[in-house]
Amino acid sequence: MLQQLFSFKGGVKPQTRKAPSVQSSIGQAPMPVRLYVPLHQSLGGAPNPLVQAGEQVLKGQVIGAADGWMSAAVHAPTSGTVLAVEQHVAAHPSGLPTLSVVIEPDGREQWIARTPLDHRSLAPERVRELLRDAGVVGLGGAVFPSHAKLTAARTVLVEHLVINGAECEPFMTCDDLLMRERAEEIVRGAAIFRDLLAARRVLIGIEDNKPEAVAAMQLAVRRLGEDHEVVAVPTRYPAGGAKQLIRVLTGKEVPASKRSTELGVQCFNVATAYTAYRALAHGEPVISRIVTLTGNVEQPRNWEVLLGTPMRDVVALGKPKADTSRYLMGGPMMGFEIGDLAAPVVKATNCIIAGSPNLFPPNPPEMPCIRCGACADVCPHELQPFELYWFARARNFGKTQEYHIFDCIECGCCSYVCPSHIPLVQYFRFAKSEIWSREKEKQAADAAKARFELRNARAEREQAEKAERLAKAAAARTSEKKVAPAQAETVTSAALPAAEAAPATDAEAVRKAKIAAAMERARAQRAAVLPRNTEQLTAEQKQEIAAIEARRLALLTSAAQPAGSPPEALTIPEHPTE
Structure with a gap:
């Protein structure tokens, strides 16, 4: 067949x-x-x-x-x-x-x-x-x-x-x-x-x-x-x-x-x-x-x-x-x-x-394109080489792509028949290389932009995570501060009813009840506040601190006893250690 x-x-x-x-x-x-x-x-x-x-x-x-x-x-x-x-x-x-x-x-x-x-x-x-x-x-x-x-x-x-x-x-x-x-x-x-x-x-x-x-x-x-x-x-x-x-x-x-x-x-x-x-x-x-x-x-x-x-x-x-x-x-x-x-x-x-010069004579000087169309007649891919030539020469590479320059196989038929001796294939190779070069630059720029955006997103994420951690730490500290007053208030609320239950005419009993409640509140506050830097104290330092606390307690107790004319008021500091 x-x-x-x-x-x-x-x-x-x-x-x-x-x-x-x-x-x-x-x-x-x-x-x-x-x-x-x-x-x-x-x-x-x-x-x-x-x-x-x-x-x-x-x-x-x-x-x-x-x-x-x-x-x-x-x-x-x-x-x-x-x-x-x-x-x-x-x-x-x-x-x-x-x-x-x-x-x-x-x-x-x-x-x-x-x-x-x-x-x-x-x-x-x-x-x-x-x-x-x-x-x-x-x-x-x-x-x-x-x-x-x-x-x-x-x-x-x-x-x-x-x-x-x-x-x-x-x-x-x-x-x-x-x-x-x-x-x-x-x-x-x-x-x-x-x-x-x-x-x-x-x-x-x-x-x-x-x-x-x-x-x-x-x-x-x-x-x-x-x-x-x-x-x-x-x-x-x-x-x-x-x-x-x-x-x-x-x-x-x-x-x-x-x-x-x-x-x-x-x-x-x-x-x-x-x-x-x-x-x-x-x-x-x-x-x-x-x-x-x-x-x-x-x-x-x-x-x-x-x-x-x-x-x-x-x-x-x-x-x-x-x-x-x-x-x-x-x-x-x-x-x-x-x-x-x-x-x-x-x-x-x-x-x-x-x-040799006889086998391949030097190319004649390039002359202007006369738009005869001979290049288009012999192009095996049915392109318009003269149009591609004009756009490539003008560096209008977008237009060369519109005219399908990458369909060109660079066979050289157009250059072979050109009466103006224009090296058309060289122009097409130049245009392709420029397009490839710009495409690589664009890809590199896009990759750099993507890396920049990822870096910013990572920085924002890390900043948000840090802010969240700080907020959680602040909330924990606030809850700890609220616990101590609550405990003191509990002690105070337990002591006040006895004072309120006393007859209104017994002013001395009411005053003593208030002092006792204040002292209990102070002790509760001291118990809630952990002492700092006490891990490495010597036995003598601990004994000295205990003696100071005993004297402080004695002073508070003596202040609570009436002597002569009773004081108009007795104020217990909110933080006894200050």
């Missing part, structure tokens, strides 16, 4: 320039003197270093553990000694350094213990963990952790598994040679992905300018008895983009706001399927990859290169010509210039192009 093909809007047909690098088979790059293995080689978190300077490592040993779900492990490409874990220049457009493990090979190539596994005997979750720990990521250039893509949507069954062998970028032939020479392993890897996703159909899309690769893959499918469908798709850039290839093979449009699994489709590069099979069937983590070395060199070829190999060592294999002026990593449409050849080969390094 012939597979029905669909078309995507836009696209261009640049010169492919693929023939020079497919004349020879894949070569094995020699071992470098030093390996500089970056710990961050995938989207997501940076792995945590597990080794330190002076430590001996084996080939395939984990040197960087995956940090969370959206990350993948990093391994030692060969056995040797760790010289340092330090910052080293990275293969990145920014040219900034990244934390890397520097290894000096010992030449023994001593492997770790490898355990081949049958994925069908393991739970799917365990297989995904093994792929994560083996460092399997998308080798088409995006380096997205593959185990994360192997989790199907809960509510949508996977109808199509697309294996991407289109390789539409000019100059690049690493996937082409991989399919020609290692087709069976790719097909087995695709079967692993199919089983994990429970996909109904497997479609292997290859551009029709690679007939040898198409034939090799078809032969491998028949030999292994698989039901994969190998489909030759029309050659048009960027047919190798995941969304474009999904559109061509299935007719489904994947919106920017959705994952392809939500539409029942998932897509993987052929090199990714190959490394997944090697990781499970042979216990080999990702420690090398196929790199196309081409351009202004005498010996263009594809090489299998250990990760961490300095690019200058790889470039030397092709014997660059004298007029070579620069080097690109990736293709001429979506790649970037390498600022320092000391940068190492990483999982995203699929191609190194030696450039």
Whole structure:
């Protein structure tokens, strides 16, 4: 049954320039003197270093553990000694350094213990963990952790598994040679992905300018008895983009706001399927990859290169010509210039192009946009690049988002056809980076505001708790003060009735009763008030206090006796100790 093909809007047909690098088979790059293995080689978190300077490592040993779900492990490409874990220049457009493990090979190539596994005997979750720990990521250039893509949507069954062998970028032939020479392993890897996703159909899309690769893959499918469908798709850039290839093979449009699994489709590069099979069937983590070395060199070829190999060592294999002026990593449409050849080969390094003034002439001066609309005609995502350009140039980033700038895949078609030679993709990258930067600043400000509000709430809560404790203490003290007068009043109320019951003419008896009541009240008050600082008194001090109290009592008693003319009144202090 012939597979029905669909078309995507836009696209261009640049010169492919693929023939020079497919004349020879894949070569094995020699071992470098030093390996500089970056710990961050995938989207997501940076792995945590597990080794330190002076430590001996084996080939395939984990040197960087995956940090969370959206990350993948990093391994030692060969056995040797760790010289340092330090910052080293990275293969990145920014040219900034990244934390890397520097290894000096010992030449023994001593492997770790490898355990081949049958994925069908393991739970799917365990297989995904093994792929994560083996460092399997998308080798088409995006380096997205593959185990994360192997989790199907809960509510949508996977109808199509697309294996991407289109390789539409000019100059690049690493996937082409991989399919020609290692087709069976790719097909087995695709079967692993199919089983994990429970996909109904497997479609292997290859551009029709690679007939040898198409034939090799078809032969491998028949030999292994698989039901994969190998489909030759029309050659048009960027047919190798995941969304474009999904559109061509299935007719489904994947919106920017959705994952392809939500539409029942998932897509993987052929090199990714190959490394997944090697990781499970042979216990080999990702420690090398196929790199196309081409351009202004005498010996263009594809090489299998250990990760961490300095690019200058790889470039030397092709014997660059004298007029070579620069080097690109990736293709001429979506790649970037390498600022320092000391940068190492990483999982995203699929191609190194030696450039010269004849091969890549200097860009003509940028001229004003004439709003011809050619960029909009070739945009595969049906955007309006000229509008995005105006808003990005005016720093009106809100408008760029309204015009869906994040739907742009930076394929370079608009820049390729622009008659004014405007580097449109550079403007779009600038706008995206500014939006991301402002979003990070906003998130940091929001986090700081949240911390400030939490701090204020905590301070208010602590202040309220302190006030409550003080109020309880004050209430306790008030209740204690009320107890003593109540006891004295009880004594007084017990003595007064006798005085009130006496005849009104017996004034002396009434006066004595009142004095007795006052004395009882004073004694009750003294008994209620605990003496202070009396714990450490000596026996002599206690005897002296007792004598004073006895004299005080004698004075009060004598004052109560009539002598001569009785006093008009006798006042007992409220607090006798004062």
